[in-house]
Amino acid sequence: xxxxxGVAILLGVIVGLERETAGKEAGIRTDMMxxxxxxxxxxxxxxxxxxxxxxxxxxxxxxxxxGGFLAIIANIVVGxxxxxxxxxxxxxxxxxxxxxxATVWFVAALGILAGIGLIKLALVVGIAxxxxxxxxxxxxxxxxxxxxxxxx
Numbered sequence: 462x463x464x465x466x467g468v469a470i471l472l473g474v475i476v477g478l479e480r481e482t483a484g485k486e487a488g489i490r491t492d493m494m495x496x497x498x499x500x501x502x503x504x505x506x507x508x509x510x511x512x513x514x515x516x517x518x519x520x521x522x523x524x525x526x527x528g529g530f531l532a533i534i535a536n537i538v539v540g541x542x543x544x545x546x547x548x549x550x551x552x553x554x555x556x557x558x559x560x561x562x563a564t565v566w567f568v569a570a571l572g573i574l575a576g577i578g579l580i581k582l583a584l585v586v587g588i589a590x591x592x593x594x595x596x597x598x599x600x601x602x603x604x605x606x607x608x609x610x611x612x613x
Contacts, residue, residue: 462504469500469575472587476568479591483598485561486548495544495565496572499537503576506533534573541569564594 473496474489481488509530514523545562567590574583 465504465575465578465580466497466500468580468583469496469572472496472571472575472583473568475587476564476571476591476594479595479598480561480564486558487561487565491565492568495541496568496575499541499569499572500576502533502537503573506530507577509533534577537569537573538566541566560594 470493473493476496477487477489477492480492507530510520510523510527511517514520545565548558548562548565550557571583571587574580574586
């Protein structure tokens with residue numbers, strides 16, 4: 462469980478660092494907290510059948526009779542949606558913060574992956590998409606400097 466939390470922290474920091482260097486509203490602290498929170502909720506959800514079961518032999522029965530513990534993971538997505546909505550701001554005809562809100566949503570997904578033990582997938586996707594996000598920001602900056610428009 463500590464390894465899973467460590468991976469969530471690492472990925473939250475990596476994505477948050479990219480956002481912070483871009484000067485965005487949600488940076489290292491926000492993304493780290495979202496990733497770790499999602500990992501903690503996921504670990505708790507997966508642990509619940511073992512906690513409430515009278516014995517290890519009864520765990521399959523507990524799981525078969527009550528899948529509600531998995532609703533904890535589903536509700537992470539709902540909660541993050543509200544957090545992301547608070548980041549998005551409309552200024553005149555422009556909408557700002559969509560990419561930052563999406564990265565908060567993405568970091569929650571990384572936290573869930575780490576929390577349920579899909580560590581390699583979380584690491585590969587987290588690092589790859591953060592790198593792509595960074596590259597696209599650099600391309601967008603070059604386009605803006607050349608007068609070709611703007612994004613985010």
